Amino acid sequence: MNRRTATEAVHIQEVGLRDGLQNEPIVLTVRERAGLVEALVQAGLKRIQIGSLVNPRRVPQMAGTDQVWKMIRKSQGVRYSVLVLNERGLEQALAEWIPHVEVYVSASDTHSRKNSGASLKQALSSAVRMVSRAVEGGAGVTAGVMCAFGCYYEGGVSQERVLEIVAALEEAHPTEIALADTTGMADPVAVKRMVEALGKAIGSERLSLHLHDTRGLGMANLIAALEAGVRSFDTSVGGLGGCPFIPGAAGNISTEAAVEALENMRFSTGVAAGELLRIRSDLEKLLGRTLWRT
């Protein structure tokens, strides 16, 4: 990767409101979450996952995601999305005209059974149906693969398996394909190999990466993917998403660190880093804890 003179765009999706808040012991109100979404839009973020549509008894932090959607002032050109875990959630998203949905399936059979109660095979055919239905319903769709770089239960996940899952998802014509390093087990070599193989199969411009910093490699993995042609990443303000009970336990890549690094390397994110620091500081007050700081 060489220093370029013209800037090239990199798309940053903020996922803190979902992948971050769902781990926090303090549950934010609908109004607080809507305020955060609007502040993130003000900061220049053009892709925001506002939450997930999931049984509130299972994940109380995500209760009222539909109300967050109703409450926010919608801005032109922003891709608001929700994560849906089942057909019920998907139908709700479509009924509410949420413009973009994300559907994930795990590359690990064991993780799939523990996470969703379904085998990989069952979960995959359900995901393919959901992607089809979402496309038919007029929504943009991210079809994602969890544990794409390894699983705590099964260890390594083969590239072949990920390619097969992506091929199956592709038949339902999602807008983009996402790979999630759910366990933080990826390293830059693995990322590059996987992205190059997937780039050949579907085009790297349709690929997005959801990377965790569990082992301190989040940013290194982002840059390896960037070198291999990926231009879309999930990040979270303050690196939300780690275990809040372990000080310093890393979650997602921090949005402010990613924005700063990308802008320094002459990529254009459209995001104002200074605004993010204010949002992080507001979040620290709301959650009563210190977040990752650059």
Next chain:
Amino acid sequence: MNRRTATEAVHIQEVGLRDGLQNEPIVLTVRERAGLVEALVQAGLKRIQIGSLVNPRRVPQMAGTDQVWKMIRKSQGVRYSVLVLNERGLEQALAEWIPHVEVYVSASDTHSRKNSGASLKQALSSAVRMVSRAVEGGAGVTAGVMCAFGCYYEGGVSQERVLEIVAALEEAHPTEIALADTTGMADPVAVKRMVEALGKAIGSERLSLHLHDTRGLGMANLIAALEAGVRSFDTSVGGLGGCPFIPGAAGNISTEAAVEALENMRFSTGVAAGELLRIRSDLEKLLGRTLWRT
């Protein structure tokens, strides 16, 4: 960088005892520090900076570095080193037969004046003299450049300036050249450019990098340097070296994260990651605070 089948060695120098402890409000005793050095050797580290020889009134945490050296059981094949800031410290190191010394000069004139009270030019000629004297005295020498990737006071530092400084240091025949990202301002693009230029000038195998994770890019920078041929890095257990009063403020790259990542990428560090976790846990007890955790 492709996945390799045979393992290639990467040299990790532990600098926590110097660059870490010098920032801590709790001062460890000579015996505690000597115990840490021995534990690090047990964990497989072959390069350990045991402290700096500096006025104890200026840096009380480093008082008695010579006694740490006297107290430890010396192990064959381990490169014990000290940082020396002036000729007095250097003479002490040589008198004590400390086998390896490190001499640094700042690439920023402003930083040099604030840090050492000498202009870049003065500090450089003094550093060249010290390197010569150390070589003559039979010690191995790392000649390093601080702020090689930028300075808080001056902003960017040009590649030309760094190459000039290195060329001057090279005339005194140091064992290796180190570049320090003292302020954490490097990014992978800048690292690659600098390492490629320096590799041409002196050979990348004689180059070592001292990277900080101030902005979350430490590991990404390490990997960029690795791709450009560097095989020697400074790291610290628990990422010691950040500001202890700001929770989550990053210091050096954490040794345990670097070892784990390198081993996963099939590089051989010779270090047992599990042992490092025990040392980190001991350090947390000694320092009364939580350190970076993978």
